[in-house]
Amino acid sequence: MxxxxxxxxxxxxxxxxxxxxxxxxxxxxxxxxxxxxxxxxxxxxxxxxxxxxxxxxxxxxxxxxxxxxxxxxxxxxxxxxxxxxKQDLLEPTPKDIFRLKVFFIESMTKEDILKHFSYQLDLRKEKLERLEATMAQHPYSKTISDVFSPLYGDYIVLKSAIMRERTYIDWLLDCIKEIENS
Amino acid sequence: MxxxxxxxxxxxxxxxxxxxxxxxxxxxxxxxxxxxxxxxxxxxxxxxxxxxxxxxxxxxxxxxxxxxxxxxxxxxxxxxxxxxxKQDLLEPTPKDIFRLKVFFIESMTKEDILKHFSYQLDLRKEKLERLEATMAQHPYSKTISDVFSPLYGDYIVLKSAIMRERTYIDWLLDCIKEIENS
DNA sequence: AGAGCCATGTAAAAAGTTACATGATTCG
DNA sequence: CGAATCATGTAACTTTTTACATGGCTCT
Missing domain, CATH: 1.10.10.10 (Winged helix-like DNA-binding domain superfamily/Winged helix DNA-binding domain)
Incomplete structure (x- = not known):
């Protein structure tokens, strides 16, 4: 392609x-x-x-x-x-090694599972912070811009990246809670 | 790898x-x-x-x-x-052609932009429905299972896929609203 | 003088996709 | 008997990664 x-x-x-x-x-x-x-x-x-x-x-x-x-x-x-x-059909869902490992969770001990999740959570939180810092200084939100400025595209894809990380983190937190209480 | x-x-x-x-x-x-x-x-x-x-x-x-x-x-x-x-570092963010096109949004007319977003929204909604249908008949939520069953891994990665799609849809809706009101 | 960045390439290998290729089984 | 599915492979090509390779510029 x-x-x-x-x-x-x-x-x-x-x-x-x-x-x-x-x-x-x-x-x-x-x-x-x-x-x-x-x-x-x-x-x-x-x-x-x-x-x-x-x-x-x-x-x-x-x-x-x-x-x-x-x-x-x-x-x-x-x-x-x-x-x-050109309008494209949906791409195949992106591959994700962490999710793949989670799929095989039954082969891990509870301890290892929680270790994996908490490490992944740390990494994702760090990444989210970096994205949010980038957003905080992003010119689109700071100036009088409109959606037809080149900055707008940059701004909304950054927003989507932040939303994606937050969702990933929410999922990790959900899982950790559920596993700890088991 | x-x-x-x-x-x-x-x-x-x-x-x-x-x-x-x-x-x-x-x-x-x-x-x-x-x-x-x-x-x-x-x-x-x-x-x-x-x-x-x-x-x-x-x-x-x-x-x-x-x-x-x-x-x-x-x-x-x-x-x-x-x-x-093995604990892995974060993979690079998955590639996404739709986001790439959105990044270049300033080269499209408002009409084309909205066409792209609404088509993507349709595709994503359809995908979310399929995922939710799969979840609805998922054995993990239907039987007395615990987190150490092989079904649990299957169940939580499906949940993450649903959360991911919902977030993508939320983002699309946000963008559509913002662009329409511009 | 040296560190860090600017600047551009090639080679080899791994990973992934699309197309080619064949044939058996099952069920209606 | 025909369609859908079961079943396994190879060939050619594209995409991506890792490693190799070189040299100039800027600033302290």
């Missing part, structure tokens, strides 16, 4: 950037719903260039260091907008 | 079964947190057999049809339990 392709096109469509910039976007902004390693990104950039969907100009950083500043082409914009407009 | 390996071991640990049985488990019971195609499963079964973690005996179904009934070995049990006991 070439999803990475469209994620890249969408980002470059917003603003010209280098592969390194894209990596920062994936690791910082999109990390809650898409990501890639640089070893996947650079070959994909080459491919998109070959397909005529993006182009680059070489820019000098300092004396020698060359970086490639990618921009989207007209063909790239069309491809991106077509992908964006 | 060979997660499929442990999913298989865990299932065969519960009860001897064929590759076909395993596929049914993946498609019906584990689908909310793990799954695989049969083209991935059969080679993995061969590999696990070579590794001495499972063995099989050939059983005749009817006159000619041979099926392989797999059982777990002692080494398999140990490998499974070690995996189960």
């Amino acid at each position: 070439r999803t990475l392709k469209y994620a890249i096109l969408g980002l470059i469509n917003r603003e010209a950037m280098t592969g390194y910039d894209l990596m920062k976007m994936f690791n910082l902004e999109l990390v809650n719903f898409w990501y890639a390693q640089h070893s996947q990104l650079y070959p994909e950039l080459k491919k998109l260039t070959d397909e005529g969907l993006i182009t680059y100009e070489t820019v000098l950083q300092g004396q020698k260091l060359e970086k490639k500043l990618y921009s989207i082409t007209e063909a790239g914009k069309i491809a991106f907008l077509n992908w964006l407009k | 060979r997660t499929l390996k442990y999913a298989i071991l865990g299932l065969i640990n519960r009860e001897a079964m064929t590759g076909y049985d395993l596929m049914k488990m993946f498609n019906l019971e584990l689908v909310n947190f793990w799954y695989a195609q049969h083209s991935q499963l059969y080679p993995e079964l061969k590999k696990l057999t070579d590794e001495g973690l499972i063995t099989y005996e050939t059983v005749l179904q009817g006159q000619k049809l041979e099926k392989k009934l797999y059982s777990i070995t002692e080494a398999g049990k140990i490998a499974f339990l070690n995996w189960l006991k």
Whole structure:
């Protein structure tokens, strides 16, 4: 389905950037719903260039260091907008190793079960805190923005990530309570 | 990380079964947190057999049809339990194409945005209904079971899937309301 | 001078998907 | 007898991860 392709096109469509910039976007902004390693990104950039969907100009950083500043082409914009407009069926539910282990809970002792749940709870709480800190300083809620600003998309996917973590935590707490009282 | 390996071991640990049985488990019971195609499963079964973690005996179904009934070995049990006991760090957040499209919302018209959200809402509601129907006839809530029964794991991961869908739907409804009033 | 970041790539392997391929059994 | 299901595999390809590999820039 070439999803990475469209994620890249969408980002470059917003603003010209280098592969390194894209990596920062994936690791910082999109990390809650898409990501890639640089070893996947650079070959994909080459491919998109070959397909005529993006182009680059070489820019000098300092004396020698060359970086490639990618921009989207007209063909790239069309491809991106077509992908964006397309309605997709539901994806298969995401895989989740913790849930898989919980499924096999009958093979664990009560002690191990509670250890697993409380560790997972710690990790999830920490993650939720990070997300909430990000939200607290998010520009969308701080400025007079409207839903047609690029910030709005960023804002609502962050909100969804927070809601998702809270639900996961609620579930963990439910389970812990039920298991402790057994 | 060979997660499929442990999913298989865990299932065969519960009860001897064929590759076909395993596929049914993946498609019906584990689908909310793990799954695989049969083209991935059969080679993995061969590999696990070579590794001495499972063995099989050939059983005749009817006159000619041979099926392989797999059982777990002692080494398999140990490998499974070690995996189960290990505490893992959080996985990266699952990828989500719909959220990715929402991130790029500023490139859509209000009309297209609302079309996307309402279609996604329909799909998610349908999925939630299926999950709730499954829950309604789930044996754990119907019989006098305790948390150490194999049914309990099944039951709580189903509960988590329902909570997850509800949260997704809540988020969609939030967004729709906010966008409509803009 | 050294740490941390900027910047870009390739190679090899693992994991996962889609398509190809075949044949038996069961039940109505 | 035909449809649905049972049953098992391989081939080709795509996607993703981990490791290898190199070198410049900035700031203290």
